[in-house]
Amino acid sequence: MLNIGGLTPFTTIDYPGKLAAVIFCQGCPWRCGYCHNRHLLPVKQEGTVPWDEVVRLLEQRRGLLDAVVFSGGEPTMQASLPDAIAEVRSMGFLTGLHTGGAYPERLEACLPHLDWVGMDLKAPFDLYDQITHVSGSGAAAEQSALILRQSGVAHQFRTTLDPTLQAGGGIERLQQMVAGWGGNLLLQQLLVR
Numbered sequence: 573m574l575n576i577g578g579l580t581p582f583t584t585i586d587y588p589g590k591l592a593a594v595i596f597c598q599g600c601p602w603r604c605g606y607c608h609n610r611h612l613l614p615v616k617q618e619g620t621v622p623w624d625e626v627v628r629l630l631e632q633r634r635g636l637l638d639a640v641v642f643s644g645g646e647p648t649m650q651a652s653l654p655d656a657i658a659e660v661r662s663m664g665f666l667t668g669l670h671t672g673g674a675y676p677e678r679l680e681a682c683l684p685h686l687d688w689v690g691m692d693l694k695a696p697f698d699l700y701d702q703i704t705h706v707s708g709s710g711a712a713a714e715q716s717a718l719i720l721r722q723s724g725v726a727h728q729f730r731t732t733l734d735p736t737l738q739a740g741g742g743i744e745r746l747q748q749m750v751a752g753w754g755g756n757l758l759l760q761q762l763l764v765r
């Protein structure tokens with residue numbers, strides 16, 4: 573069963589052009605300095621929203637909501653994610669995923685059930701450790717980005733304007749990389765708390 577740390581029943585900004593609910597999955601293996609969802613980072617923390625409650629809400633919102641987005645934390649950390657996405661899609665909703673790409677194989681398992689993915693690129697892949705503070709995170713993200721690009725599923729790459737990244741010319745390198753893939757990098761302002 574998916575461990576859920578929060579639920580937003582209605583948003584216009586988390587799935588491009590659609591009215592969506594957002595499920596915030598508990599747990600993330602990375603430790604970005606600018607993370608604004610720190611309460612979602614501990615893996616073993618018990619969630620606050622039972623899956624049954626999510627299903628009940630979605631049944632009530634049929635015809636009012638277009639999409640459901642799985643966000644986090646890092647949703648692909650949880651083994652039950654592919655089944656949860658498939659269940660939501662079988663209820664008639666579009667399905668979206670926010671991911672940093674920490675678990676390429678799980679992302680691959682989810683893709684057949686997804687209509688859209690927003691993938692956060694933290695930095696050029698060789699600089700990932702500086703942002704995530706986890707060794708090897710760049711290699712995982714690189715593999716996930718490749719899987720996503722080859723999947724045929726609609727997607728958007730985006731990055732947070734971290735000062736470390738900006739100072740080192742990392743944003744320009746990222747933009748060039750994504751342009752080379754034929755895409756556009758969406759820049760997101762750092763949230764100051």
Ligand code: SF4
Nearest residue numbers: 600602603604607645
């Ligand atoms: S990957 Fe996202 S959820 Fe995880 S620490 Fe970084 S910003 Fe926070």
